Amino acid sequence: MSDTTTAGAVYADLRGRSVSVTGAARGLGLSMARAFAAGGCHVQLIDIDGEELDGVRARLAAAHPEQTIEASAASVTDPAAIGDALGGFQERTGSLDVMVNNAGISANAPSLDLDIELWKRSVDINLTGVFVCAQAAGRIMTAQGRGVVLNTSSMYGVVAAPARAAYCASKAAVASLTKVLAVEWASAGVRVNALAPGYVETDLVASLAAAGRLDLTALRSRTPLSRLGSPGDIANLALFLASDVSANITGQVMVSDGGWSADGFGITATAVTGQ
Numbered sequence: 050m051s052d053t054t055t056a057g058a059v060y061a062d063l064r065g066r067s068v069s070v071t072g073a074a075r076g077l078g079l080s081m082a083r084a085f086a087a088g089g090c091h092v093q094l095i096d097i098d099g100e101e102l103d104g105v106r107a108r109l110a111a112a113h114p115e116q117t118i119e120a121s122a123a124s125v126t127d128p129a130a131i132g133d134a135l136g137g138f139q140e141r142t143g144s145l146d147v148m149v150n151n152a153g154i155s156a157n158a159p160s161l162d163l164d165i166e167l168w169k170r171s172v173d174i175n176l177t178g179v180f181v182c183a184q185a186a187g188r189i190m191t192a193q194g195r196g197v198v199l200n201t202s203s204m205y206g207v208v209a210a211p212a213r214a215a216y217c218a219s220k221a222a223v224a225s226l227t228k229v230l231a232v233e234w235a236s237a238g239v240r241v242n243a244l245a246p247g248y249v250e251t252d253l254v255a256s257l258a259a260a261g262r263l264d265l266t267a268l269r270s271r272t273p274l275s276r277l278g279s280p281g282d283i284a285n286l287a288l289f290l291a292s293d294v295s296a297n298i299t300g301q302v303m304v305s306d307g308g309w310s311a312d313g314f315g316i317t318a319t320a321v322t323g324q
């Protein structure tokens with residue numbers, strides 16, 4: 050994924066807003082951070098990989114010299130560090146308008162062999178990490194009387210797949226958590242929605258394909274729209290859900306998967322042609 054990936058949509062109301070993105074050093078988090086910066090937002094990048102984060106921050110700050118672009122090396126599972134990071138960002142920019150809880154890990158192993166430590170780590174980062182960051186942001190946003198929280202679930206939080214027990218269960222729990230927070234904080238002016246990407250062509254997916262561990266042709270063939278998602282697709286969804294354009298949407302899990310999860314056949318389109 051090149052450094053020039055940006056989403057196409059820009060919403061005027063986002064200009065000047067303060068947006069914090071977790072897991073922002075690479076992949077979808079980086080793509081969303083770039084899209085918010087391109088839309089005129091102040092952006093806080095949070096990631097456990099401080100070294101990669103510094104380079105990302107420097108490039109983004111150079112491209113957007115008029116905006117606050119800052120980085121915080123922290124784990125989403127650390128309530129004190131996340132509370133400090135978000136509180137500091139709010140103080141420096143005047144508000145915290147959008148919290149994107151994107152950091153997550155995948156864990157593929159047959160359930161009979163799944164190491165309990167990998168299960169715990171997946172739940173800790175994918176679910177508890179989302180709660181920790183949502184809670185810290187929610188405290189600021191409910192006091193402000195406005196804000197948007199976006200949690201990253203997955204197509205695999207909506208439909209199942211073998212050998213992904215920890216991943217699917219943690220992402221389905223994020224979908225449920227999203228609904229709870231949405232109904233709890235609606236009266237305080239805070240909207241909470243989840244992004245549920247299908248397979249997205251990130252650097253990681255491209256490298257797995259290059260190593261022969263993922264068959265992109267078969268994935269495209271299995272997908273009704275015959276394409277994988279792009280990081281820009283997910284960034285555009287985040288911009289839409291962050292903007293006042295979606296003011297009446299809360300508690301939803303928005304799937305962007307080219308129709309994968311709608312297709313009950315579950316086999317490649319070419320295999321059923323003519324039936």
Ligand SMILES: NC(=O)c1ccc[n+]([C@@H]2O[C@H](COP(=O)([O-])OP(=O)(O)OC[C@H]3O[C@@H](n4cnc5c(N)ncnc54)[C@H](O)[C@@H]3O)[C@@H](O)[C@H]2O)c1
Pocket residue numbers: 071072073074075076077078095096097098123124125126151152153154155174178201202203204245246247248249250251253254
């Ligand atoms: N890429 C896809 O096809 C896809 C599909 C569906 C859902 N998702 C979800 O989207 C999110 C981003 O995926 P991606 O493909 O960009 O992943 P990625 O591995 O490319 O990036 C994840 C980032 O999160 C950071 N991170 C990991 N643990 C952390 C922690 N404890 N605290 C702070 N940061 C941490 C990593 O350092 C990394 O920079 C994940 O939640 C993933 O489950 C991705």
